Amino acid sequence: MPPRLFACFGKPHVHSSAATASAEDQRGAVLVELFSSQGCATSPEAELLVSRLGRGDFEVEAPVVVLAHHVDYWDYMGWKDPFGSSQSTVRQKAYVEALRLDTMFTPQVVVQGRSQCVGTDQDALLSAIASAPKFPSPALQANFQRPSPDSLQVLLSGALKMKVEGQANVMVALCENGLLTDCLKGENKGRVLSNDFVVRKLEKLCTVKDISAKKTVSGTVNFSLWQGFTSSKCGIAVFVQNSAHQIFGSQNILLPDNM
Template identity: 90%
Template sequence: MPRGIFACFGKPHVHSSAPAPAGAAAVAEDQAGAVLVELFLSQGCATSPEAELLLSRLGRGDFEVEAPVVVVLAHHVDYWDYMGWKDPFGSSLSTVRQKAYVEALRLDTMFTPQVVVQGRSQCVGTDQDALLSAIGSAPRFPSPMLQANFQRPAPDSLQVSLSGVLRMKVEGQANVMVALYENGLLTDCLKGENKGRVLSNDFVVRKLEKLCTVKDISAKKTVSGTVNFPLWEGFKSSKCGIAVFVQNSAYQIFGSQNVLLPDNM
């Protein structure tokens, strides 16, 4: 195992959690919304493919979970790239986001594959029982009701305009984030710990942007904004979607929404 603060795990790990701040109580179960599940992984980690398969099955609805909707995102980190295989979807921004969770949850180690649920609890990404337990016990909030408008101002650019209500009162300050993700990716891994394998990846975060910042607003107040995503070679809108979520300064999630892209973008 490499030295330093990084580790690549496959064994179960007890999840830790952080309490919700005052003024942000979860809604009753019959009013509850989606739960955001984020996987941090790398194609350079031997146990990440197993976690990726678990996340893909979760996103397809293969498991019975208490949450009415689960929004899933896969963040590919870049700190394993030196091990012999450079993850084509790896991003320093994903590494920064994982580090923020490590600090917020007061963990000692960054590792892959790691799952973070609602920004409040975490477990090893291969531990199905721990993952489903974390989803079941996660606080839930009304999902935003934002309408999306998609435009292609240039061949290599996607413009997403969102407008609607968050459906929950925000006390203090929070950011409305938008992630563009892609499904159905296959990679022939030629080097590293997964050498010789064909790796399948879904819900891969291609870009994460801030739509807007809100502060002390009511549940019915309209929010709006526009984000621009640079596109990649081979982009197909039918394989992509966006996830919208509300996140406070402690990286805790207060509602999320999933929107598929039109097939003809």
Template identity: 75%
Template structure:
């Protein structure tokens, strides 16, 4: 089973004297939703969440592999992606295809994450003082492509998302992941795309 890793950098450690340049309150809110879903007492890092259904300490390799092996198998969506760069500050991606899974009346959101690899950051303060931190699969932007309900697995779905880009954006370091999630942030299939060199 292919595994797509997405790293959401939280911002609740900023008080320790070093602000993670990729941290976001949006990702803190997302983790809080998992804390509630798993009936946890508190948030912690590093935490790994597998399909929104299981979690473990990020440095517990045995638990992580166990969760991945036990994870439900969902068909990957069959989207075709068209990338455009209408301006230097923006990238648009249009998706067309099927979810390959039936969606009931509860509905799901189709989400698109823009992530970046090869990030290196000096850490002058805080718990990691003096270290150089290397990070991959860092989610830089997350947008909702669409919400769907009451559709068959073969029904065509389409939509476009726009991502504002940052000064150091380079397509060779970035990728796009499309995933289907319900209101509890459980994941029901995903698809990964490399960004074309011309973008």
């Protein structure tokens, strides 16, 4: 690999449908975030590991909510990651600063916004999940609407089920599974790359400050959709994050198949 600053180590009608959170137990879910790129030779190995984690292939002490953020700083290598975004790069940079790391690299996993490891290190990943602080998962209910063929509106309401001291943001990620890409150039040239839990959109639902665990929060997020959007392959992840980028609860919500 070349010398670098970064190191490389997985319609026109309105349709309304309601959904509730998938079952996360009372210990609460742990948010696992992978930062990767299709332009990084070792990211596919990490993508596979994180996909297996999200599918439940490993025995872990708590449920997990998995997000795969594709960064864009490897695009110069000859292959532009179709899922890469500057938003993902900015999010990773914020973790680098919060965790006081020397540099950004892929693949990297961040757990609960508090610890990190190389994305291919299965033992380190499972250890980080086991030792991560656990918080009750929010109990938000979702109502989905399609105000236009290229947009999705998500109305969320419910209790965060945790006391928030100070200020925190409630974030909503729209994710897609089962993505296959023929990689024609770059370090993964000739490979068919498989990606799950890919963050296609990430928006803020609301900001909360000094609220009780029983306090109901509500809000609406609007996602612009991409060509080929298929609701059966997608879901949303909701998580609460403070100004230090630490996670205080997360939950998964599936999209209805007929959206």
